[in-house]
Amino acid sequence: MSLDLPLTRNVRADRSPTDLKAYEANGGYRGMKAAIGKLSPADCLQIIKDSNLRGRGGAGFPTGMKWSFVPMDDASPGHKYLICNADEMEPGTFKDRLLLECDPHQLIEGMICAAYTIQADLAYIFIRAEYHKAAELLREAIAACYERGYLGNNILGSDYSLQMQVHSSAGRYICGEETALISSLEGKRANPRAKPPFPQVSGLWGRPTIVNNVETLCNIHHIIERGADWFQGLGLTEDAGTKLYGVSGRVKRPGCWELPIGTPIREIIERHAGGMEDGYRLRGFLPGGGSTDFLTPEHLDLAMDYGTIGKAGSRMGTGTMIILDDKTCPVGFVKNLMEFFARESCGFCTPCRDGLPWSAQVLDDIEGGRGRPEDMDTLARQVEFIGAIGNTHCALAPGAMEPLQSAMKYFREDFERHISGSACPFCDGGAH
Amino acid sequence: MLTGDCMSELIPVVSDGETALSAAEIALIDAEIAHVPYRSAVAIDALKIVQAQRGWVSDESLRAIARHLRMSAAELDGVATFYNLIFRRPVGEQVILLCNSISCWIKGCDTLQAQISERLGIGLGETTADNRYTLLPVTCLGACDKAPVLMVGEELHEDVSAQSLRELLAGSGDDR
Amino acid sequence: MPTITIDGVAYEVEAGRNLLESCLSLGLDLPYFCWHPAMGSIGACRQCAVVQYQNAEDNRGRIVMGCMTPVTDGAIFSLSGDKARHFREAIVESLMLNHPHDCPVCAEGGECHLQDMTVMVGHRDRHYRGRKNTHRNQYLGPLINHEMNRCITCYRCTRYYRDYAGGTDLAAMAAHDHIYFGRHQEGVLQSEFAGNLVEVCPTGVFTDKSLVHDYTRKWDLQSAPSVCTACAVGCNTIPGERYGRLKRVHNRFNAEVNGYFLCDRGRFGAGFVNSDRALEFPGLREADGRYRALDHHDALHRMMDSCAAGKVAGIGSPRASVEANYLLRLLAGTDNFAPGFSDAEQDLVNLALRLQQQSAAVTPDIRTIESADAVLVLGEDVTNTAPRIALALRQSVRNKAYEMAAGLRLETWQDAAIRNLAQQQRSPLFIAAVADTPLDDVATRRLSLAPEGIAALGQAVAAGISGAASATPGSTSGEAVDIVAALARASRPLVIAGTGCGSAAVLQAAAEVANALCSSGRQAMLCLCVPEANSLGQAMLAGPKAPNLGALEERARAGEIDTLVVLENDLYRRGNSAGIDALLAECRNVIVLDGLDNATTSAATLVLPAANFAESEGTLVSLEGRAQRYYPLFQPREERRPSWVWLLACMKELERPDVHSLHHFDDITRACAADIPALAGITAAAPDLHYLNLGVKIPRQPSRYSGRTAMRANISVHEPKQREDEETPLAFTMEGLNRSQPGALLPWVWSPGWNSNQSLHKFQTHAGGPLKGGTAGVRLLHPGAAGGHRISDITAPATAAASAAPDLWQLVPRPRIFGSDELSALSPGLAELVVPGFIELSPADAGRLGVATGDGVDVGDGIATLEVRVNATMTTGCAGYSAGFAGSGNLAPLARVTLQRAANWQRRPQLIGSDRGNGSGSSHV
């Protein structure tokens, strides 16, 4: 089968990194060369818009549309910035690491094309602290690009110049939220910022700024080189392109694969991940990281794309699924996530800062056999209180409520058994 | 990069018991400052640079950085204490970052933690008596397909089992 | 004006405001925490949630934050729907998870915004069963108490402290529900405006330490509208009393002056009222030099006898009221009345007054200073002389940010967004001073120059603006070019100078810059600072021809004064001690009226205990020429009387015809206004005695004033009748109305459901706007009315410009916020922060003298011996001295003196860091 899988074509089985030479030998930097000096920024923007590329960082916002808010030319003298969000910390998400560690040049080329399109003069890669190896590889790759004239002043002899830097973070999940990331890049506490103004007009140092996910950016030069139609054609459903899908939990072959967007869930779990481990049954799964709603076996035949998963009551998120099996306690599962989000709250707004620890406390009581019937009401109230975008300052807390609210829907009897039996029926803490 | 082996020599002491930044630290921080519109913008980089040299960021180190960045110690402390990987208390020679997020939890990170604790005699946030290890929880390490995982220093260890943990910590704690 | 619908009712609201402000302005109660009218919105607490509907068909709506939502025409909201109400209740319940519920022992209790909001949202039952987080508190200095467990993490403290007031030593630490607001290490909060935290914090994290230790609930405080007497800015205050003790000072909102904020000298500097040095009985000096207590009849007769017998001279006081000074001037006669400044200061204050009266430039009020888009400060260290102006200047430099924000159509209340947009870009602020100033951090540039250099710079700038060739070629001209460019680009340029650096030439130069700006068609502002609460009023009263202390001394030596009456003035702070000794010794009778024991009362033959600002009424004229009235909040104890009462009684005894028709305080005000043209406006400073609010006087006690009947129950169960106030429109009672009266008569703020000072919006025309009854005070200087006399027509008194001999240093005053003002420095909390008197030298000069910080130097020939501080920013050749400090009284500004290492100097023991948690920050200088 000759699937066109542009993002992982340089990914080798042993996950060894691709250097500049190998990258170029395999057609690398052709997208960049097709753009700079050949296409105007407006042309590039149009191609990205036409391609229907949607952000791979979790929210799925159309990339071309996001970029179109950046003031261009006379409207914006002075600096503009492009930031690659390589802060990957969403629980259960392990896709960007693959791209960063296996093919750093792909990201750099995508960033050069993106920066050219919005006419940014400085690009940052904001990478989480623990990705030491990836940061090292990126630094090396960037140095190689400077040497080769792909970065720096007058790229390819054009009048376009771009500097690129790697910023290694100091921890905290909230740094992945794009405005918190900007605060952090400015050397401050990573509190998110209210929108408007959007970063596209007032971002890093108050200047127009675009933040995109690693995977999003890795697509750009492919699209520019091969066209919007090609990209559209990659997807199986109305969404365009390929997507990195992952599965973790009790499956036979947990992993991450590039597949056409819209690949059915069943195919991902059963074919690519090898199905459930022996002795485990599938009870449910979070389709795209820790802040998405549970789906259940009845959803297995849905296509993994933004629209379909959305209609099923969840979100495609990062596209990396977390499997809940029948021997793992759903309450413990949600409690683990809730404790994560409570700990990672930036502490700026009340519902998140105080509401998440409270929810975690209630879940801990239920899991520990100290639950009371009225706790279910408390949790339901918390879901309503915290769960809607707009109730909180940023999307962390509403995201945190998604697994809880859907667990209360699909696994309600498990909660009730904990409470009525004053113990966790899955025994010691649920995980084994 | 300098190593922390001869830290005391690298860190000159200024008056009032305050420490100063070493020339190497200053060089690294100044290189960062060259890229930003104002000095305090490199606060996080500077904290990381100094931590890489000294293992952690003491009050004295923090004030030395603040002086160099011409910002107040309070403001820098506000930044330092926000981020979980800036250590404002001493840590052991190696920091064990144990992922306790969801996929690793499903695959038994609690058991792993218990094994580490038993072996090293420390709980989360604690440092072994011989100062070799500090154990900290960490957010999902982006290796969920290889759960459970942990990092020791800068090294990621995947699919950690009781067996591989024993090898990893060989020579430490209760080594029977 | 957009029309919005709230709960089905259509309202017209003002464009450009957010929904929360608009609701409050409409009188609708919408709870909030993190929003502050002076600081705008950040959307952190999520308390002000309302439901917004897309359109008439939308019946679900979505939660939005009132403070973050602009009011747009046709918008539909619900405040009272279940969804919004439940959300707001959940917010309070969440904030309460870790709150200790220690209201009974909390100094905020009873005026706590958190209590109010809790009641307002109806939260009652606690569902949380977990443990509470607890924090360790920090020692933050003698003024402010820290109790972190009460924190609800609204971020108001750091937003105020850091973003608004420029303080750097308080920050948010840690993350998630561990957030902690504190210092890097324990120690004194360094901002001169830290005290506002007490009012900014919506709960009891930051409280007034003196109140904590001498506690009274807000509803048990008797209070009155007052005016801060600690400097010339004239901030409006609400001091509160119980059992004859001043318990605390709160801000009294005045849209044109202090707005919501005071400085720490003002807030914590009134503690002298409770001093055990307060005089309670008249004292007559006996032959043995000891004082015998008299009753007030006796004292009056003594005074009358002295005044009847011979030639009388009077020395007034720039810290006493216009009325008391006016009576003394009547008593002594115009020619025998000295206003009570030091001789140098008298010239400077007269000059400052004249320059402003004759300038085409506007004399800005404090709020208008915030609107300046380019500022030049010549010689004045406003943080230390007129502190509230420094806070206003910190806002003025943000105009650049507001300009940028307008470009993105951001409303001014979008605080975080605007700060993120502008980052560290600021409007121009140039400061020329003899050394560093606390505003340097926001200044475009600060130049260290000697006073002549500052004046020359000003002249060069003025010349540059006028287009004339630089008058003084030399080193400053390069700097002048930048300043000229910045001022010329501005649409609201401001020039600030003052008496603080002791130089008439600097005042003159500042006025010329402002005038040049006006001539070039700009609406320039000129702000000239003077030192004391009534300095300007005193200059207006006494006039330019009044004798000074030196003149009186000569007359005394010539035997021309038999009786000298000194009004609320410690003369030893005003002149050389030998001269003052001579003056007092040459007069047979020295009658001193004052509130506290001091060097001058100790030299008096008769001392009359004078009521202080908290026990009396009076008018003061602030540096912007605003006449303002203060009122007694409690009865003076024992034989203390307001000075005007002593003086009027004495003149009545003397059967002086000029006081024949004067009976009440108001009569004096009126007589003074009729007599002194410059003060003609003072009768309008506040309503007179007959003002009634809907038929009743205004109560000094809030309606909940409790326990009054119990206070004397151990003596008698019958409650004594409350004293009638025969002089003011206020009453010593809790009955009456406190609503919509003029701002000058606002004794406290409270409104049903709003026990905290946040109730203020109920008294404002709109949330954050001026008071409903009108702004307190009346301007006596008419901004820009002079229409542009050429300033150079006024000749400044020549400063004694002795040729700069190499072994002479020029003394330059370096006033300090804590210590330079006489009375505030005696207040217990502040007294701890007053440093010993000092001489500041440049490193080069210190090297020449062979001294280091902590050593002593002898100034001149035995004039003073002071501690050295080496200051790298000090202009070489200048010696900055602790103006107004004990031990600095003999130093005259701009005098050229010798300096010498002091021989037998004992260095002070050094405070070791661990003595108080943090050695780095135990003083404010």
Ligand SMILES: Cc1cc2nc3c(=O)[nH]c(=O)nc-3n(C[C@H](O)[C@H](O)[C@H](O)COP(=O)(O)O)c2cc1C
């Ligand atoms: C709490 C939180 C954490 C986030 N973490 C990440 C992250 O680690 N990586 C990422 O790419 N996007 C993350 N996002 C999404 C970003 O805010 C942003 O939408 C994204 O980087 C935009 O890129 P895209 O348009 O290419 O998807 C996070 C969002 C939230 C609310």
Ligand code: SF4
């Ligand atoms: S929801 Fe609020 S507290 Fe939570 S991370 Fe976002 S801004 Fe911070």
Ligand code: FES
């Ligand atoms: S007052 Fe609106 S969110 Fe705090």
